[in-house]
Amino acid sequence: MKLRWCKKCVLPNSRPNLIIDKFGICNVCNLKLISKNIKDIKPLGKKKFKQLIKKVLKDNPKNNYDCLVPVSGGKDSTWQVIKCLENDLVPLAVTWKCPSRTELGQKNLDNLISLGVDHFDVTINPKIEKKFIYKTFLESGAAAIPMHLAIFNLSQRIASNFKIPLIIWGENSAKEYGFKKKTDVLKKNLDKKWVKSYGVTHSKIAEDWIDKKLKKKNLILYSDNQNSNFKPYSIFLGDYFGWDPIRSFKVAKKKGFKSNKFAKTGLYDFADIDDNFISIHHFLKWHKFGFSRLFDNLSIEIRKKRISRSKAIDIIRKKGLDIPKDDIKIFCKYLGISHKHFFNICEKFRNKNIWKYDTKERKWKIPNFLISNFNW
Ligand SMILES: [Zn+2]
Known part of the structure; x- marks a missing residue:
């Protein structure tokens, strides 16, 4: 492979899903250049967000959460929760508890909860998790596969079980770091196909990692909920309000989020x-x-x-x-x-x-x- 670097940004064509054209510009930079003129790429705005909420929550009973927000306690998840509360939603926040959460991470997560949300901090059997992390690191050089599998599947599973109609994610990473097809960034929902291509799971599901030490029953919280007919609708908040790491940080900071030294x-x-x-x-x-x-x-x-x-x-x-x-x-x-x-x-x-x-x-x-x- 001939390594080429985008002439606008500093990313190479070795990055998965980053395609550099004959003019030396990558597909993400190209997307940003044309996005001002393309209705489908521009943030949809508050009005459309309100319309979507109304439509999705039409049949949601009064005694149920409006949406589920997967959160780590980072600046983006704080921003997501703030946006939900600003729009009068009652979210259930769900965290996959990482095995090495930092002190600051815990403080920021506590701050997020104190904004006014119910919260699940889900711990996976630490013995299993350690084995799983080691296995994916050893075999794929990717220590975060269990993390990504847990985040996507936990959220789906809990939303299905509680019959929560809407899951609100942060940014569409395909839009920021590279995509296969333009339709993938025009898409307004996160589904299995999206997770397979952009979910940093190496296109594998939990069952692909089963062995003598990691049995199917050990991997429940990493795996897709096959039994439920209830399918929550998943959106990226960035599609409605745009996504910018510095803006998310500023919004979160105003509500108590702290940066590192x-x-x-x-x-x-x-x-x-x-x-x-x-x-x-x-x-x-x-x-x-x-x-x-x-x-x-x-x-x-x-x-x-x-x-x-x-x-x-x-x-x-x-x-x-x-x-x-x-x-x-x-x-x-x-x-x-x-x-x-x-x-x-x-x-x-x-x-x-x-x-x-x-x-x-x-x-x-x-x-x-x-x-x-x-x-x-
Ligand atoms: Zn570029």
């Missing part, structure tokens, strides 16, 4: 801060695709016209390889594995189509990298 991974000190392991998920992008979370964040900032491409490249050059050392330490301790074993697994996923070993300098390098004088 530094960015745990990437650019923002207010994102990816509630869980110690999310940085591990982002770190493996370096081996697999040749970019890091910083590239994702900066590309959003470029498209929002808050930073120039050359300034973004400067930031990447200065920051260098974004290794989440503290989080790796916590992750290794959690799994009971050595640092050597951790990095051996990472090496297994180094994409040799992109990376070449420099025998003189004894370092891995990307020949066609975005930055010519990068400190490898």
Whole structure:
């Protein structure tokens, strides 16, 4: 594969679903360029949101929640809850309790609940979860597959069981990070097909991971609810109000959300801060695709016209390889594995189509990298 970098943002064509055209522009940048003129891509606005609520909640009994909001306690989930409350909805907030929630993550989650919502903090059997996380990390170089399976399926399962007609998600990641077909970003609901393509589950379902230690009954909360006929409608709030990480943060901050003292991974000190392991998920992008979370964040900032491409490249050059050392330490301790074993697994996923070993300098390098004088 010939690695190419978008001329507008700083993402390469090795990123899944990011397609760069003959003019050197990626499909996400192209979408943002044309979005002003396309009705289907522009945020639908408050009026349409109100209309949708009215339609979906038409038959919802008076003694039931209006919607379910999957929340982590992060700035986006705080924004989602604020929007629901502003629109007189009574939500049930649901969290998959990550195995390494940060102190700040807990504080922000407590703050979110104090805005005035009922909340489920769902803990999965920690013995099973640890085995599952290790297995997906070892076999797919992806420690966050259990997290994504839990978030999508838990929300569906609880909404089905409570017969809650509406699930409100934050942003459509296909719109921000790449998509296969344009219809995927025009879509206004999150369904199984969307999860398969964009849900960071490697297109697998929980049952694909069954083995002697992970039995079907151990994976209930990660799996799709096959038995229910009740199908809640799922929307992205970003389709109605637009999505912008800085705006979400500002809205959340006004209602008590706190940022971190530094960015745990990437650019923002207010994102990816509630869980110690999310940085591990982002770190493996370096081996697999040749970019890091910083590239994702900066590309959003470029498209929002808050930073120039050359300034973004400067930031990447200065920051260098974004290794989440503290989080790796916590992750290794959690799994009971050595640092050597951790990095051996990472090496297994180094994409040799992109990376070449420099025998003189004894370092891995990307020949066609975005930055010519990068400190490898
Ligand atoms: Zn681009």
